[in-house]
Amino acid sequence: EQAKRESLNLSFYQMSETYNIAQKLTLATELQLAIHNNDLHLFHQPQINLKDASVHGSEVLLRWQHPIHGFVSPDMFIRIAEDTGIINELTMWVLNTACQQLNTLVSKGYDQHSLSINISGKDIAMQNFLSKVKNILSHFNTPTHLLNFELTESVMVSDFQHLSNLMSKLSVMGIQVSVDDYGTGYSSLTYISQLPFNELKIDKSFILDLADSTRHQTIVKTTIDMAKSLKLKVVAEGVESAEIEKILTDCHCDLVQGYYYSKPLPFEQYLQWLENYTQQDK
Ligand code: C2E
Ligand code: MG
Ligand code: MG
Ligand code: MG
Numbered sequence: 001e002q003a004k005r006e007s008l009n010l011s012f013y014q015m016s017e018t019y020n021i022a023q024k025l026t027l028a029t030e031l032q033l034a035i036h037n038n039d040l041h042l043f044h045q046p047q048i049n050l051k052d053a054s055v056h057g058s059e060v061l062l063r064w065q066h067p068i069h070g071f072v073s074p075d076m077f078i079r080i081a082e083d084t085g086i087i088n089e090l091t092m093w094v095l096n097t098a099c100q101q102l103n104t105l106v107s108k109g110y111d112q113h114s115l116s117i118n119i120s121g122k123d124i125a126m127q128n129f130l131s132k133v134k135n136i137l138s139h140f141n142t143p144t145h146l147l148n149f150e151l152t153e154s155v156m157v158s159d160f161q162h163l164s165n166l167m168s169k170l171s172v173m174g175i176q177v178s179v180d181d182y183g184t185g186y187s188s189l190t191y192i193s194q195l196p197f198n199e200l201k202i203d204k205s206f207i208l209d210l211a212d213s214t215r216h217q218t219i220v221k222t223t224i225d226m227a228k229s230l231k232l233k234v235v236a237e238g239v240e241s242a243e244i245e246k247i248l249t250d251c252h253c254d255l256v257q258g259y260y261y262s263k264p265l266p267f268e269q270y271l272q273w274l275e276n277y278t279q280q281d282k
Contacts, residue, residue, distance in 0.1 A: 019080065028084040031064070031077055035086075035093050039065045042097050043264035046273070047116070047235060047257045050249050055277060057114030059150070059257060060098050061264045062090070082122045091123045092132055099140040099147075101267055106143065110274065116148040118180065121155035124162070130169055137173075144174035150201065151177060153185025156192070164195060171196045178235070183223070193230045200227045204238025207258070211243045221251045228252070 019027065034040050044058035064072040081087040098115050105113045123129055137144060149170065155163060170177055178199035179192055183206055192200070202223055206216045220236070227234045236248050239258030248256055262273055 024080050024083065027077060027080050028086055030066070031081060031086055031090070034064055034066075035089060039067070040090075040093060040097075041065060041266060042094065042101065043266055044101075044270035045257055045264040046262050046270075046277070047114075047255045048261050050245070050253055050256055055110075055113065055274060056255050057116060057146070057148070058270065059116040059118075059264075060094065060101075061118075062094060063264075078120070082120055085122075087120050087122045088126050088129075091120060092136065094118075095133065095136050096140075099136055099142045102142060102146060103140055104267075104271075106146075108271070111143075112146070113274075114146045114148055114176070116150050116178065119149045119151055121152070121158060124151070124155050124166060125158065130166065134173075145176070147174075148176040148178055148199070150180040152180045153182065153187045156185075156187045156195070167196050183219070189223075189226050189230060192232075197232060199233040199235060201235040201237055204258070207236050207238040207244060207248075208240065210247055211241065217247060220248075220253075224251045224253055 041063045042060045043063050044060055046058050047056045048054070049056045062074045062078075064074075064077060066072045078087070081090050094117060098117055102113075102115050105111075105115075126132075136142075137147075167177055176198040177196070178201050179187075179197055180201050181203040182200050183203045200223075202220060206220055206223075210216050210220060224234050233254045235255040235257060236253050237257045239245055239248065239256045239260045241260055244258075245256060245260060262270075265273055
């Protein structure tokens, strides 16, 4: 175990961009093993409807329970998975598990609960992405209108025509698509308006300090107004206080997500959270 630790030689807080080639390869190999050893878990974080405080659905967030390092954040391994091509297998594992969990939610009566899944640009670029998705959805008989794919702005700078075709097909299938981390990339709302997006997620860097930053308040308010005129639903991520929630309510933001409501939870715990939360409603 000591040898393993030394071979990986990885500080827990080190970001993936600074790994050397040996570290990347070790991590990639371990990640591949993790897929087969059941060391991956999907955590769920609720998304709340601001209009009536109901639960709209959850975002599924990948966690890797590393034998030595404990829970490793996706920020530390998604980049490596992308660079080494493992991401495609990883995404299909996520989709498989998410569809299974969606069926559990539906069977417990949460039949309007949506699931948001993060999709990498490398997945979009994959030739048989759509047929793989279709296989999984038909295997689980998934209600497609409850599925939402989150894409970051970075996917838009690559092959626009390919993305446009793919998104049309997802739209026909009934799958919703959001722009994730809006405001951190380079694309404009004009660019986004040319693609069939359903939803826009404002990046948490604009939300975390919303109560103290009048600049961010202006940006967020303007973004929400523009998104609405493009008929996009708006989600704010990184909501950590009632004060921030109040500002977003005043700006007519549709959905909110953040530690104020719940941290991402393991699925079983999330089911418990859901039950408690909806109990309070009644
Ligand atoms: P993201 O898609 O933008 O996910 C939101 C991140 O913000 C999550 O970090 C979540 O835990 C965190 N967050 C939510 N609410 C709050 C809050 O109130 N305060 C703060 N400070 N943070 C909050 P997480 O789970 O570490 O994921 C990081 C990123 O890794 C995700 O950002 C996403 O880009 C990527 N990721 C996660 N799971 C997957 C996956 O299954 N596939 C792919 N391709 N990427 C994933
Ligand atoms: Mg996301
Ligand atoms: Mg995000
Ligand atoms: Mg992010």
